[in-house]
Amino acid sequence: MTHIPSLTLSNGTSIPQLGFGVFQIPPDDTRQAVLTALESGYRHIDTAEMYGNEKEVGTAVRESGLARGDVFVTSKLNNGYHAHDAALTAFARSLDDLGFSYLDLFLIHWPLPGIGDFTETWHALEEIYASGRAKAIGVSNFNPHHLERLAQTSSTVPAVNQIEIHPYLTQDDVRAYDTAHGIATEAWSPIAQGKVLADPVITSIGERLGRTPAQVTLRWHIQRGDIVFPKSVTPARVAENFRIFDFDLTPDDMAAITALDRGERTGPDPDTFNWVPDD
Template sequence: MSAVPSITLNNGVEIPQLGFGVFQIPPEKTRDATLAALETGYRHIDTAEMYGNEKEVGQAVRESGVDRSELFVTSKLNNGFHAHDDALAAFEQSLEDLDIGYLDLFLIHWPLPAVGDFVETWKAMEEIYRSGRAKAVGVSNFQPHHLRRLLENTDVVPAVNQIEVHPYLTQETVRAFDAEHGIATEAWSPIAQGKVLGDPVIVSIAERLGKTPAQVTLRWHLQRGDIVFPKSVTRSRVEENFDLFGFELSEGDLAEISALNRDERTGPDPDTFNMVPE
C-alpha cells in the first residue's frame, strides 16, 4: 500500500487524500490510465456518469488484482437525472456499468438551481446511502447557500463537497463553510488545467525544492487539507503526481501560494450553470 494519508469523513469512512481523476480521459484510454494509476499506488479513483468512462474504470479495477476493500471509488449523478426516481435509476446504472459491487462515494455533480429541486435529489441520495450500496454520499460544486438548504431540509450531512480549487481560486469561503459543518473539501482542476504551472511564485518554490511546479501545487492542496485527484494519461506524469510525500512546504510557501488567489475559475460558476444533457 502507498503512504497516502487518509481523511476520516463525517460518517467514519476513510478516504485517501490523494486519488486519480479520469475527467476528460476518453473511454478508450481510461482502462490503461487507471491501471497505470493503480500500479503506481493510487487507491482512490474519481469518475462520473458525465465522463462516459465508468465501464472502463470498473474494468481496470477488476483487472488490477487489488482487493476491492483497499480501493475508494467515487462517481457522480449526471445532470439529467435530478428527479427522485431518475436519480435512483441513474445510480443503479452506475453500479451496473462499474460492476465493482458498490460505490465508496456518490455525489450530486451540480446543484443546477434553475433545473430542479436539489433537495429532493438529495433525499434520493439519502436512500442510496441507507441502502449501503454507497458507503458515503456528497455533493459537487455546491456553494454555501446550496449546502445551507440541504442542512435545513434533510437528514444526512454531505460527506464531501467537490469544488474547483487551485492557487488562482482558493475558495476560502466555501472551504470554511465545509469545515464548519464537517464536510470534507475535494479539489477538482487542482492545477487550473495547467495555468498555475508557469506562475513565478510556484516555479521559484519548485526550483528551490527540486520538485516540479505540479508537485508543489498538489502538495499545497494536501497540506491545507484538500482531497485531490490529478489526472493524466502519461505514465511518467501519473507517477510524478503520486510522488508528493518526501517533502513539505513551509508556512511561508503555503502563504505565498495562497496569496496568488484571483477568484479565477477554469470551469462554470455553480450559481449560473444549469446545463443538462439532451
C-alpha cells in the same frame, strides 16, 4: 510503496487524500490510465457518469488484481437525473456500468439552480446510502447557500463537497463553511488545467525544493487538507503526481501560493450552470 494519508469522513468512512481523476480521459484511454495509476500506488479513483468512462474504470479495478475494498471509487449523478426516481435509476446504472455492488462515494454532480430542486435529489441519495450501496454520499460544486438549503430539508450532512480549487481560485469561504459543518473538501482542477504551472511563485518554490510546479501545487493542496485527484494519461506524469509525500512546504510557501488567489475559474460557476445532457 508510498503511504497515502487518509482522512476520516463524518460518517467514519476513510478516504485516501490523493486520488486519480478521469475527467476528460477518453473511454478508450481510461482503462490503461487507471491501471497505470493503481500500479503507481493510487488507491482512489474519481469518475462520473457524465465522463462516459465508468465501464472502463470498473474494468481496470478488476484487472488490477487489487481487492475491491482496497480501491476507493467515487462517481457522480449526471445532470439529467435529478428527479427522485430518475436519480435512483441513474445510480443503479452507474453501479452496473462499473460492475460493482457498491460505491465508496456518490455525489450530486451540480446543483443546477435553474432546474428543479436538488433537495429531492438529495433524498434519493439518502435512500441509496441507507441501503448500503454507497458507503458515503455528498455533493459537488455546491456553494454555502446550496448547502444551507440542504440543511433546511435534511438532517444528513454531505460527507464531501467537491469543488474547483487551485492557487488562482482558493475558495476559502466554501472551505471554511465545509470545515465548520464537518464536510470534507475535495479539489477538482487542482492545477487549473495547467495554468498555474508557469506561475513564478510556484516555479521558484519548485526550483528551491527540486520539485516540479505540479508537485508543489499538489503538495499545497495536501497541506491545506484538501482531497485532491490530478489526472494524466502520461505514465511519467502519473507517477510524478504521486511523489508528493516526501517533502513539505514551509508556512511562507503556503502563504505565498494562497496569496495567488484571483477568483479565476477554469470551469462553470455553480450559481449559473444549468447544462443537462441530451438523452
